[in-house]
Amino acid sequence: MHTYTPQTFNLPELEGLSEKQIKAHIGLYEGYVKHINVLREQIVGLETLDKEKYAYAIMETRRRLGFEFNGMRMHEYYFTQLEGGASPLDTSSALAGALTEKYGSVDDFITHFKSVGMSRGIGWSVLYADPAHNTVHTAWVSDHELGQLGGLPVILAMDMWEHAFMVDYLPAEKKSYVEAFLKNVNWNVVAERF
Numbered sequence: 001m002h003t004y005t006p007q008t009f010n011l012p013e014l015e016g017l018s019e020k021q022i023k024a025h026i027g028l029y030e031g032y033v034k035h036i037n038v039l040r041e042q043i044v045g046l047e048t049l050d051k052e053k054y055a056y057a058i059m060e061t062r063r064r065l066g067f068e069f070n071g072m073r074m075h076e077y078y079f080t081q082l083e084g085g086a087s088p089l090d091t092s093s094a095l096a097g098a099l100t101e102k103y104g105s106v107d108d109f110i111t112h113f114k115s116v117g118m119s120r121g122i123g124w125s126v127l128y129a130d131p132a133h134n135t136v137h138t139a140w141v142s143d144h145e146l147g148q149l150g151g152l153p154v155i156l157a158m159d160m161w162e163h164a165f166m167v168d169y170l171p172a173e174k175k176s177y178v179e180a181f182l183k184n185v186n187w188n189v190v191a192e193r194f
């Protein structure tokens with residue numbers, strides 16, 4: 001069986017996000033990588049033991065696959081966006097064009113993306129590309145998996161779980177975390193994904 005191993009991220013010093021915060025968050029990411037392996041081992045283990053007897057346990061374990069897998073993958077999008085240091089979006093890039101076409105301007109997109117990020121609950125504000133229709137979509141994803149848009153590439157992923165900011169910010173300061181996160185995005189990485 002294929003085993004996943006955690007990625008390492010080459011992160012610079014970030015503005016408004018402490019090293020302690022990032023270190024704790026990467027630790028959680030590594031937990032998702034561990035658990036995607038554990039979950040798959042458990043399904044196979046239960047199936048080998050007695051497929052019929054453990055049918056419910058197998059089904060319920062399988063139901064968690066999207067949570068653990070996306071928990072791993074979404075964090076990989078999250079941390080790689082911060083690699084290389086903050087860099088603005090090239091206004092002549094294809095992504096800037098797509099954002100302007102859909103949202104009026106890049107600034108209007110940012111305002112929209114932030115407001116989606118401020119949705120109540122834990123999850124992600126996600127910008128996707130829809131290559132078949134040459135456009136983009138912003139969606140709220142609850143947990144790590146509920147509301148993901150099938151098959152669309154993730155372009156920008158903002159973690160809105162409290163674990164992403166509670167070392168540095170209080171729950172009521174979620175807005176400040178959003179500002180800090182966006183301040184540190186390397187938009188070259190984001191534009192390249194698009």
Ligand SMILES: [Fe+2]
Pocket residue numbers: 025028075159161163164
């Ligand atoms: Fe997270």
